[in-house]
Amino acid sequence: MTKNYYLLVLTLLTSLAITSCSDSTTYADELKTEQSLIKNYIKREHINVLSKMPTTWGPNDYVLTESGLYFHLDSIGDTAVSVETGNTVIPRYIQYTLGEPADTIRKWSSIEFPYPETFVYGDATGTFSCTAFQEAVSYMKNNESYAKLIVHSKIGFETNWTPATPIAYELKILIRK
Numbered sequence: 001m002t003k004n005y006y007l008l009v010l011t012l013l014t015s016l017a018i019t020s021c022s023d024s025t026t027y028a029d030e031l032k033t034e035q036s037l038i039k040n041y042i043k044r045e046h047i048n049v050l051s052k053m054p055t056t057w058g059p060n061d062y063v064l065t066e067s068g069l070y071f072h073l074d075s076i077g078d079t080a081v082s083v084e085t086g087n088t089v090i091p092r093y094i095q096y097t098l099g100e101p102a103d104t105i106r107k108w109s110s111i112e113f114p115y116p117e118t119f120v121y122g123d124a125t126g127t128f129s130c131t132a133f134q135e136a137v138s139y140m141k142n143n144e145s146y147a148k149l150i151v152h153s154k155i156g157f158e159t160n161w162t163p164a165t166p167i168a169y170e171l172k173i174l175i176r177k
Helices: 002-020 027-044 131-140
Strands: 048-050 061-064 070-075 078-082 088-097 104-106 146-151 167-176
Touching (some): 131 146
Antiparallel strands (some): 088 104
16 A cells, blocks of 8 residues: 555656646747847848938848837839828738748738728728838838838737747838828
8 A cells, every 4th residue: 555655646746747847938038039030030131220211221221110110111112192191001011930941921912802901001900900010101101112021029910929929021002092
């Protein structure tokens, strides 16, 4: 009987030790990992981080905005059509991770669909909008403008909030008045 008692106690202690060890990471750890991914991506892609908007954009110039958005304007688009609060914006984008190698999560969305993905400029509550897209559109300003973004989780889409996942985008916008 003593052998069975010791075996039972040993089993309980072993199971207690196994369950008390946890591989889960904290949100603070996720944010540190996120910052590390962004830093490594910037270094790997030879990105030149600027503190203010340039008058002319170099091929790897990105502005780090106050919100933490990294923004690069590739094309100013059609200056005859500029975005105003309340306009419908149709985003077309490629979305990819910052790991090495980067994984493409999503290719261009299509405006040819009967119900394309849209959001209202000035309203970040919509399904296809986030703080980063709203801010990017404010810098892009024009129809058919094209930009590249590096977005940390706090200003990105809700699906990337937890675990904290930074995402890079190539974004083109169409504006419907």
